[in-house]
Amino acid sequence: MSKKVVLPLTKSHNDIVDTNILLNLYEDMLLGRSFEDMCAQMYYRGKMFGFVHLYNGQEAVSTGIIKTLSAQDYVCSTYRDHVHALSKGVPPRLVMAELFGKETGCSRGRGGSMHVFSAQHNFLGGFAFIGEGIPVAIGSAFQSIYKKQVLHDYSDLSVTVCFFGDGTSNNGQFFECLNMAVLWKLPVIFVVENNQWAIGMAHNRSTSLPEIHKKAQAFGLPGVEIDGMDVLAVREAAQTAVQRAREGKGPTLIEALTYRFRGHSLADPDELRSNKEKEAWIARDPIKRFRNFLINNTQVEKSLIDNINVKVKSIIDEAIDFAIDSPEPQVKDLKRYLFVEDED
Template identity: 70%
Template sequence: MYINLLGDIYIEMCKEKRKTVLPLTVLSNDIIDNDPISQDVALSLYKDMLLGRCFEDMCAQMYYRGKMFGFVHLYNGQEAVSTGVIQLLNSDDYVCSTYRDHVHALSKGVHPKYVMAELFGKETGCSKGRGGSMHIFSAKHNFLGGFAFIGEGIPVALGASFQSVYKKQILNSNSVLNVTVCFFGDGTTNNGQFFECLNMSVLWKLPIIFVVENNQWAIGMAHHRSTSLPEIHQKAQAFGLPGIEVDGMDVLAIRNVAKKAIARARSGKGPTLIEALTYRFRGHSLADPDELRSKEEKNVWLARDPIKTFKSYMIKNQLVDSNVLNLAELEIKKDVQHSVDFALSSPEPNIDELKKYLFADN
């Protein structure tokens, strides 16, 4: 299998204490048999990834123009992971994110204008301007929020998955189990919450999927330098849940793995750990000069841009006409520009309502 080979190469590099971790340049689509997808599904996947990329590029522009403040962490390069997983969920399923949360929220259905307004600190933002970049939240979309500190979201996601089981087993709900997907980075997997929650999820057979977005770097710490077992998916074995490694630059590979994990969770068979090998194209945050990663490493991963790769795949296999893709790109760029216009014209929060959202309304 391609993924196993990728893992073998990765672990050998770690053993040799290489400073750069490079992926294979072969596309997993060429080796792994993906389930066939329709034109509508292919176009939906492409548009969702492209929306994430265009939105984040616009965020960078607005940040450097002084429209956003604080730390802003962009998702460029990792879009296949968000799209490949979240597009398979139902509207009443849950998603829990990290401080790199904008694109997860977009994939879950939060409108770009409400996310952008939140980044601008406006009253019309999805968190009423009180959360900012690292605390995107939407109760309407069952988006449990971004969390500024690593590992914070995992217990919250565990609680969401527990209530789904509780409703069915204790309250005798006739609805199917709601699935919770919890995203976090490779650095988080060295924290206690990760291990504690893996253990609890198996004990209670919770309908939760742990998605490790292994982008090779925890801020400025290379992954292979910070853990005794670089292959994170193997850590699942200690707790008795499936651990799967997948090419995080291939939306179809992600989608196939996620589809099986979601079906397993919804049928009551318990959790799955997915390690998606991916890469962030920008620095840790927009305040990061990104001088620690080698040019060679960046260029090899950039050559496997998940959006460009999937576009080429669709055209090559005659899934979607290039004119349709061009129109979709124009539409998305207009939507992103509209989100900026909406944010700019939105009111600032009222200083008299500073404490308004500290507690839930009765």
């Protein structure tokens, strides 16, 4: 059931994707990259603490997948969660304030970098340990089925997207939840962000079957391998998977081949990967690649792209100002938000 998707950036898609969608995809990727670059600056200035894992290089996966979803759909992330949250619509100022540990953050400053969460945006959070989010995603997808079959809510099924890395695909939760998702035909999409490295372990040294999408065959769901540096290839695969899930046909496993341009975290000196390997992947930067595609293969004017660059810079600057000016959590509220509070 495995298949490979043709790389859309090798052909013109003017007749398939309209200009507004293309520009929105570019803006979302650029916002993610700019946000993470600013996080690095703030971390080294002592404005953020703990472990901070950046997403640079993988933006096409987040944008291509999440921008195909509706507001009613859910996203379950990893500890590399900032950009997933931004793609799902969580305001950059709230994510930045969370990274600063401020009361105005989307998790009220209690979560930090690895636990970004927003109930309002159906963003189910980042998780500090690998594989933690997969069972949560199964629960989210199950409630969508339950509402329809038991509570007789006949609105469209809500789809849940679950992101995780290549290292996680060797863990038990991965196999158990794939089996359960197929058994119950749950509307869930498993997205493996195969960035080739599980912290400091090269992917091909840690698994007996490096082609993760082929593991779907054992459980009877579609397994798709895509170019994770090509936002249109990712989007194309996502649209097929979302439609399948929405129609009640069950889950899909998508393996996106991508690469993180920075170390595992900002505390990682990144000495294990060769410069030759990094340079080869950086040459395929998904944002630069897509920008060139827009200029050379569409009717998008360069001035529109330049305007987006200015807009994104303004958004990031505003997010920093908001985070800096926001209040710290108070000691008296240490145990607040552990339980649901009365509305009155």
